[in-house]
Amino acid sequence: MEAINTTQTTENQYLTFILDEEEFGVDILSVQELRGWENATPMPNTPDWIQGVINLRGVIVPIVCLRKRFGLEDREPCPTTVMIIVKVASGDKERVLGIVVDAVSEVYNINESDLQPAPSMDGAISIDFVKGLATIDEKMVILLDINKLVNEGVLAKTDNEKAESVSA
Amino acid sequence: MSVDLEQFKEMFYEESSENLEAMESGLLELSEGGTDLDVVNTIFRSAHSIKGGSATFGFTSVAGFTHVMEGLLDEMREGKREAEAKIIDILLESVDVLRAMLGSHQEGEEPDDERANILKSQLVAIRDGGVSSSSGSESQAQAADSSSEVSGGTCQGWNIQFSPHEDLLQTGNDPALMIRELGVLGTLSLEMDDSRLPSLDAMDPELAYLQWNMTLKSGEDGNVPNQDAIEEIFEWVEDECDLTLEAIEEKRKSPDRRADERRQNDRRQGSRRGGEAGAKKTTQAAASIRVGTERIDAMMDLVGELVITQSMLSQLGEDFDMSQMERLRDGLTQLERNSRELQESMMRMRMQPVSFAFNRFPRMVHDIGQKLGKQIRLEMVGEDTEMDKTVMEKLNDPLVHLVRNSMDHGLEPPEERIDAGKDPEGYVRLRAFHQGGSIVVEISDDGRGLSREKILGKAIEKGVVTEKDAELWSDEQVFNLLFDAGFSTAEKLSDLSGRGVGLDVVRRNIESLGGRVDVASKFGEGSSFSIRLPLTLAVLDGQLFRLAGQTFVLPLVSIIESLQIRKELVGGVGSNAEVYRLRDQYIPIIRPASILDCSDKHESLDGGLLVVVEWDNRHVGLLVDELLGQQQVVIKSLETNYQKVPAISGATILGDGKVSLIIDLAGLFELSGLMNDRAFRIAA
Amino acid sequence: MAKIMIVDDMASMRKMVSFTLESVGHEVMQADDGDVALGIAQENTFDLVITDVNMPNMDGITLTKELRSIPSFKFTPILLLTTESAKDKKMSGKAAGATGWLVKPFDPDKLLATIKRVLG
Numbered sequence: 001m002e003a004i005n006t007t008q009t010t011e012n013q014y015l016t017f018i019l020d021e022e023e024f025g026v027d028i029l030s031v032q033e034l035r036g037w038e039n040a041t042p043m044p045n046t047p048d049w050i051q052g053v054i055n056l057r058g059v060i061v062p063i064v065c066l067r068k069r070f071g072l073e074d075r076e077p078c079p080t081t082v083m084i085i086v087k088v089a090s091g092d093k094e095r096v097l098g099i100v101v102d103a104v105s106e107v108y109n110i111n112e113s114d115l116q117p118a119p120s121m122d123g124a125i126s127i128d129f130v131k132g133l134a135t136i137d138e139k140m141v142i143l144l145d146i147n148k149l150v151n152e153g154v155l156a157k158t159d160n161e162k163a164e165s166v167s168a
Numbered sequence: 169m170s171v172d173l174e175q176f177k178e179m180f181y182e183e184s185s186e187n188l189e190a191m192e193s194g195l196l197e198l199s200e201g202g203t204d205l206d207v208v209n210t211i212f213r214s215a216h217s218i219k220g221g222s223a224t225f226g227f228t229s230v231a232g233f234t235h236v237m238e239g240l241l242d243e244m245r246e247g248k249r250e251a252e253a254k255i256i257d258i259l260l261e262s263v264d265v266l267r268a269m270l271g272s273h274q275e276g277e278e279p280d281d282e283r284a285n286i287l288k289s290q291l292v293a294i295r296d297g298g299v300s301s302s303s304g305s306e307s308q309a310q311a312a313d314s315s316s317e318v319s320g321g322t323c324q325g326w327n328i329q330f331s332p333h334e335d336l337l338q339t340g341n342d343p344a345l346m347i348r349e350l351g352v353l354g355t356l357s358l359e360m361d362d363s364r365l366p367s368l369d370a371m372d373p374e375l376a377y378l379q380w381n382m383t384l385k386s387g388e389d390g391n392v393p394n395q396d397a398i399e400e401i402f403e404w405v406e407d408e409c410d411l412t413l414e415a416i417e418e419k420r421k422s423p424d425r426r427a428d429e430r431r432q433n434d435r436r437q438g439s440r441r442g443g444e445a446g447a448k449k450t451t452q453a454a455a456s457i458r459v460g461t462e463r464i465d466a467m468m469d470l471v472g473e474l475v476i477t478q479s480m481l482s483q484l485g486e487d488f489d490m491s492q493m494e495r496l497r498d499g500l501t502q503l504e505r506n507s508r509e510l511q512e513s514m515m516r517m518r519m520q521p522v523s524f525a526f527n528r529f530p531r532m533v534h535d536i537g538q539k540l541g542k543q544i545r546l547e548m549v550g551e552d553t554e555m556d557k558t559v560m561e562k563l564n565d566p567l568v569h570l571v572r573n574s575m576d577h578g579l580e581p582p583e584e585r586i587d588a589g590k591d592p593e594g595y596v597r598l599r600a601f602h603q604g605g606s607i608v609v610e611i612s613d614d615g616r617g618l619s620r621e622k623i624l625g626k627a628i629e630k631g632v633v634t635e636k637d638a639e640l641w642s643d644e645q646v647f648n649l650l651f652d653a654g655f656s657t658a659e660k661l662s663d664l665s666g667r668g669v670g671l672d673v674v675r676r677n678i679e680s681l682g683g684r685v686d687v688a689s690k691f692g693e694g695s696s697f698s699i700r701l702p703l704t705l706a707v708l709d710g711q712l713f714r715l716a717g718q719t720f721v722l723p724l725v726s727i728i729e730s731l732q733i734r735k736e737l738v739g740g741v742g743s744n745a746e747v748y749r750l751r752d753q754y755i756p757i758i759r760p761a762s763i764l765d766c767s768d769k770h771e772s773l774d775g776g777l778l779v780v781v782e783w784d785n786r787h788v789g790l791l792v793d794e795l796l797g798q799q800q801v802v803i804k805s806l807e808t809n810y811q812k813v814p815a816i817s818g819a820t821i822l823g824d825g826k827v828s829l830i831i832d833l834a835g836l837f838e839l840s841g842l843m844n845d846r847a848f849r850i851a852a
Numbered sequence: 853m854a855k856i857m858i859v860d861d862m863a864s865m866r867k868m869v870s871f872t873l874e875s876v877g878h879e880v881m882q883a884d885d886g887d888v889a890l891g892i893a894q895e896n897t898f899d900l901v902i903t904d905v906n907m908p909n910m911d912g913i914t915l916t917k918e919l920r921s922i923p924s925f926k927f928t929p930i931l932l933l934t935t936e937s938a939k940d941k942k943m944s945g946k947a948a949g950a951t952g953w954l955v956k957p958f959d960p961d962k963l964l965a966t967i968k969r970v971l972g
Contacts, residue, residue: 042718043806043816043829044763044764045765046813050810052827054827055827057507058508058511060810060821096809155811176864176865176871180864183864217906220865220957221864223935224868224957225864226957231957235935338926340927340951341929342929346969349968
C-alpha cells in the first residue's frame with residue numbers, strides 16, 4: 001500500500017485466484033473470507049454449477065463452482081482448492097455466496113486507469129462478467145465484476161442456465 | 169433501611185398486563201353467557217393482585233380504582249350479583265382505564281384520573297344498587313383510619329393485663345415476643361402470673377398457661393407509647409387472649425402525637441415519591457420478550473457445555489505441543505458446535521406463539537360487533553403455531569385490518585342473515601398453521617362474500633380491464649383486484665373503515681415481509697383472506713430421513729404413518745404411476761429421490777419404506793431409503809443468499825453442522841406431476 | 853438469621869419481599885402457589901412463612917391449614933399477605949391457624965418491623 005499515487009485515478013486492491021491456469025481477480029472489498037474446500041449439501045433442481053449449500057456459522061450459503069459456471073472442464077478438489085466467500089449487494093440487501101476456485105494467488109494494487117477493456121473472448125466466460133484486463137509482471141489478470149456475476153450470472157438467470165446446462 | 173422498589177415495578181407492570189388480559193378474556197367469556205365460577209374467580213383474583221401490588225408500589229389511584237372493581241367482582245363471586253351485560257361492559261372499560269393508568273405510571277407520568285373517577289362512580293353506583301352516588305362509600309374508607317382518642321386528660325402510660333388463651337401457641341404466636349415488642353415501645357415493668365400453671369405431670373407444653381400484668385411508661389425518648397401501637401402488637405391474638413388496656417392519666421396537656429406522626433408519614437411518602445420520579449427517567453419501557461422456561465433451560469445447558477469446552481481448551485493451552493494438535497482440533501470443533509447451538513437456541517427464543525397476535529381480537533370483535541349491531545363469534549385455531557417475534561409484530565396491522573374488513577364488509581347484519589337463511593350470528597375465524605415452511609394466517613368469515621360482478625364493474629369503469637377480457641378472468645384474478653391501490657368498493661364502506669387505509673397497504677406490508685396475501689370467496693357464503701409468510705426462521709418439528717445418502721427433513725405434522733411396502737399391494741395405473749393399497753384406499757406412490765434428482769436408480773418398491781403423508785386432504789406415499797430421528801429444527805431460508813428452490817421450503821443445520829434441506833410437499837407434488845395424475849384423482 | 857418462605861403468585865410481590873428479607877440477611881425460599889409451597893415444606897423447615905391469600909390452585913388459607921398439619925410446622929409463624937378489605941379473610945385465616953397478617957400495602961420497613969414480632 002506504499003504505492004504513490006502520481007495520477008488522479010483510483011487504485012483498488014484485487015484478490016487474484018487461479019482457475020484452469022488463468023489468473024482472475026475480484027475486488028478485495030467484496031471478499032468476506034476464504035475457506036478450505038468442503039462438501040456442500042447438494043440442492044435438487046438447480047443448475048449443475050450450484051454445488052449446493054454450506055453452513056457458514058449458522059448462515060446457509062450457496063456455493064458456485066466457477067469452473068462449471070464458466071464451462072471449463074470439471075476437476076476433483078485438491079488441497080489448494082478454496083472457497084472464496086463474497087458479499088455482494090443484490091437488490092436491497094447483501095448476499096453471501098461461496099465461489100470455488102483452484103487456488104488463491106496474490107493481492108495486487110491495480111490502477112483503474114491501467115485496465116484494458118476485455119476483448120470478446122472465445123469460450124464460456126461471458127464478457128459481461130469481466131470488468132477489464134490488467135497486466136501485472138507480464139501476466140494477464142482477468143478482473144471479474146463480481147456483482148454482475150452474482151446478480152446476473154448466478155441468481156436471476158437460473159432457469160435459462162439450467163436449460164443450457166441440461167442441453168450441454 | 170431502604171430498599172429500592174424500582175426494580176420490582178417493571179415486573180409488576182408486566183404481571184399486571186397479564187392480569188388485565190386474564191380479566192379481559194374472562195369478562196368476554198362472561199359476556200358470551202359463561203357462568204363458570206372459576207372464570208369469575210380468576211377475574212377477581214387478577215383485580216385483587218393488581219390492587220395489592222399497586223398499593224404496595226405506591227400507585228394509590230390504581231389501588232383505589234381496583235378496590236371498587238374488586239368489591240363488585242366479589243359480589244358476583246359470591247352469587248349476590250348477576251353478570252349483567254351492562255356491568256360486564258363497565259368492567260371491560262375499567263380494564264382499559266387500568267391499563268392506561270398503569271401505562272402512565274410505567275412511562276413515569278401521572279395518570280389522568282378523570283376517566284377513572286367517572287367510571288369509579290359508575291361502579292360505585294352499581295354496587296350501591298344504582299341509587300346513591302359515590303360519596304357514601306368513599307368516606308367510609310377514610311373514616312376507618314381515625315380511631316378513638318384517649319378521652320379526658322393526658323396519658324402517662326398504660327396498665328396492661330394480658331391473659332393468653334391456652335391455644336394461643338397453636339397459631340405460631342409467642343407471648344414472649346409480644347412482650348419484647350412492648351418493651352421496644354417504652355419502659356416496661358411486668359409481673360408474671362403463673363396461677364394457671366398446672367403441676368408438671370399434667371402440663372401440656374403445647375398450651376399457654378402464663379398471664380402477665382404489665383405497666384408500660386414512656387421510654388428514654390420521653391414519648392408515651394401510643395395506644396394503636398400497643399393494640400397492633402396484640403392485633404393477631406385478639407380472639408386468643410383476654411386483654412385489658414388502661415390509660416394511666418395525669419393532668420397534663422399532651423402534644424398531638426397523632427398529628428405529628430401523620431406529618432412524619434407524609435414526609436416519608438413525599439420523599440419516596442421524589443426518588444421514584446428521579447429513577448423513572450432511566451427505566452424506559454424496555455422491549456421484552458417472554459420465553460418459556462424450558463427454552464431458557466435448554467440454553468443454560470448449552471452455556472454449560474460451552475464452559476466445559478472453554479476450560480478444556482484453556483487447559484490445553486497451558487502447555488501445548490504439536491502432539492496435542494488432534495485434541496486442539498477436536499476442541500475447536502466442539503467450540504464451534506457449542507456456539508452454533510447457542511446461536512440457534514437464541515433464535516428459537518424469538519419464536520412466539522401466534523396467540524400473542526390473536527389475543528387482542530376477542531375484545532376488538534366484541535366491541536366492534538356491538539357498535540355495528542352485528543352478532544359475531546370469533547373462532548381462533550392454531551394459536552400455538554409459532555412465528556418469529558419480529559415478523560409477528562409486523563403482522564399485527566394487516567391482521568387488524570383484515571379482521572375489521574371481515575366485520576365491516578363481510579358479515580351481514582342479523583336481519584339480512586336471517587333473510588338469507590343463515591344463522592343470525594356470523595363468525596370470523598382466525599387460523600394459523602405452518603405449511604411448507606411458511607406460516608399461513610387465514611382470516612375467514614361466513615358473510616356475504618365478494619361479488620365478482622361488482623368488482624368487475626368497477627374494474628371496467630376504471631379501465632383496468634376491458635369488458636371482453638373480463639370474461640376470461642378467473643374469480644381469483646378478479647378478487648385479487650381488491651388489493652390494487654385505489655381500488656375500493658366504496659359503496660360497501662361503513663363508517664368504521666373509512667380510515668383511508670386500503671387493502672393495497674395490507675398487501676404492501678405483507679409483501680415487504682416477503683409474504684403474500686390471497687383472497688378466496690364464494691358469493692353469499694363468505695370470504696377467506698390468507699396471509700402467507702415465508703419464514704427466515706421458524707421452528708419446525710421435523711422427521712429426518714435419508715434419500716440417496718443425503719439427509720432431508722419432512723414436516724412431522726404432515727406424516728400420517730410409515731410402513732414397509734408389500735409387493736402384492738402395489739398396483740400400477742398407466743405407465744409410470746404406481747399406487748399402493750393402504751387398507752381400503754389406493755394412494756399414489758411418488759419417488760422423491762428421482763424428483764429431487766439425487767438418484768437415477770429406479771429402486772424396487774418391494775420391501776421399501778413408504779412414508780404416508782397428508783397434503784391438501786389427500787394421502788400420498790413417499791418412497792424413502794431410511795427414516796432417521798425426529799427433532800425440532802430451525803428453518804432457514806434459502807432465499808437469504810440464494811433463491812427459491814422448487815420442492816424445498818428451506819434448510820436447517822443439523823447437530824453435526826451439516827446443512828439439511830426441508831421438503832416442501834406442495835412443491836414436491838407439483839414437480840411429480842401428481843396434480844394432473846389420474847391416480848391422484850382416483851385416490852382423492 | 854431466619855429461614856423464611858414467601859408464597860405469592862405475583863412475582864413482583866414475591867421478589868420484593870424476598871429481596872427485602874435477604875437484604876437484612878434472612879435466607880428466603882420462594883414459591884408461586886400453595887401447591888409448590890407444600891412441596892417445599894415437605895423437605896424444609898422454616899422460621900417463618902409469609903403467604904399471599906389469593907392464589908390460583910391453592911390459596912393461602914388452605915395452605916395454612918395444610919401446613920399446620922405437618923408436625924414441623926405446628927408452631928411455625930405463618931403470616932398472611934392481605935388487603936384491608938378482607939376482614940373476613942383475616943378471621944378465616946386465623947381459624948385456619950395463621951399467626952397473623954401483613955396488610956397490603958406495606959413497604960419494606962413495615963415488612964421488617966412486622967416480622968420482628970414473630971421471629972425470636
